[in-house]
Amino acid sequence: xxxxxxxxxxxxxxxxxxxxxxxxxxxxxxxxxxxxxxxxxxxxxxxxxxxxxxxxxxxxxxxxxxxxxxxxxxxxxxxxxxxxxxxxxxxxxxxxxxxxxxxxxxxxxxxxxxxxxxxxxxxxxxxxxxxxxxxxxxxxxxxxxxxxxxxxxxxxxxxxxxxxxxxxxxxxxxxxxxxxxxxxxxxxxxxxxxx
Numbered sequence: 001x002x003x004x005x006x007x008x009x010x011x012x013x014x015x016x017x018x019x020x021x022x023x024x025x026x027x028x029x030x031x032x033x034x035x036x037x038x039x040x041x042x043x044x045x046x047x048x049x050x051x052x053x054x055x056x057x058x059x060x061x062x063x064x065x066x067x068x069x070x071x072x073x074x075x076x077x078x079x080x081x082x083x084x085x086x087x088x089x090x091x092x093x094x095x096x097x098x099x100x101x102x103x104x105x106x107x108x109x110x111x112x113x114x115x116x117x118x119x120x121x122x123x124x125x126x127x128x129x130x131x132x133x134x135x136x137x138x139x140x141x142x143x144x145x146x147x148x149x150x151x152x153x154x155x156x157x158x159x160x161x162x163x164x165x166x167x168x169x170x171x172x173x174x175x176x177x178x179x180x181x182x183x184x185x186x187x188x189x190x191x192x193x194x195x
Contacts, residue, residue: 029179038083113155
């Protein structure tokens with residue numbers, strides 16, 4: 001004769017879990033996960049800036065900037081990569097608020113690229129940054145003539161490249177799964193303590 005067996009199902013488990021405690025624990029665990037994801041974003045974006053895989057600077061830019069390395073001058077962009085985490089939302093990007101003469105954010109121009117119409121005012125502003133020895137090295141047609149009517153700044157998507165990376169997405173997903181696992185483990189760990 002079969003014995004009667006007490007079953008314990010999902011509904012029974014749900015009754016044992018404390019919804020308020022679960023939500024508070026999950027929020028705390030998700031905030032930890034969001035901060036880990038934000039820190040990983042910053043590191044990955046900085047690595048993309050540092051790895052020099054983007055198109056090198058053009059000779060004129062090198063003359064102005066003094067370096068062939070794109071995206072790096074003083075480290076402002078590198079240092080501006082940041083995130084703002086809340087338990088169920090995260091904003092990642094740059095805190096760099098410098099603006100170009102056309103009003104666009106410099107970080108946006110560096111990330112997305114741009115075509116800039118070169119006016120005499122822009123030309124004077126750029127040439128004012130050059131020393132006399134640098135000016136002498138410029139071809140005469142650039143110094144005296146109208147030069148190119150447009151300067152093209154190539155896109156160097158140091159932020160979008162991170163978000164498109166499967167490794168970064170796997171990392172982020174694993175942190176969120178761990179947050180849920182830790183929350184459930186903490187809830188179930190309390191079941192044996194007489195709760």
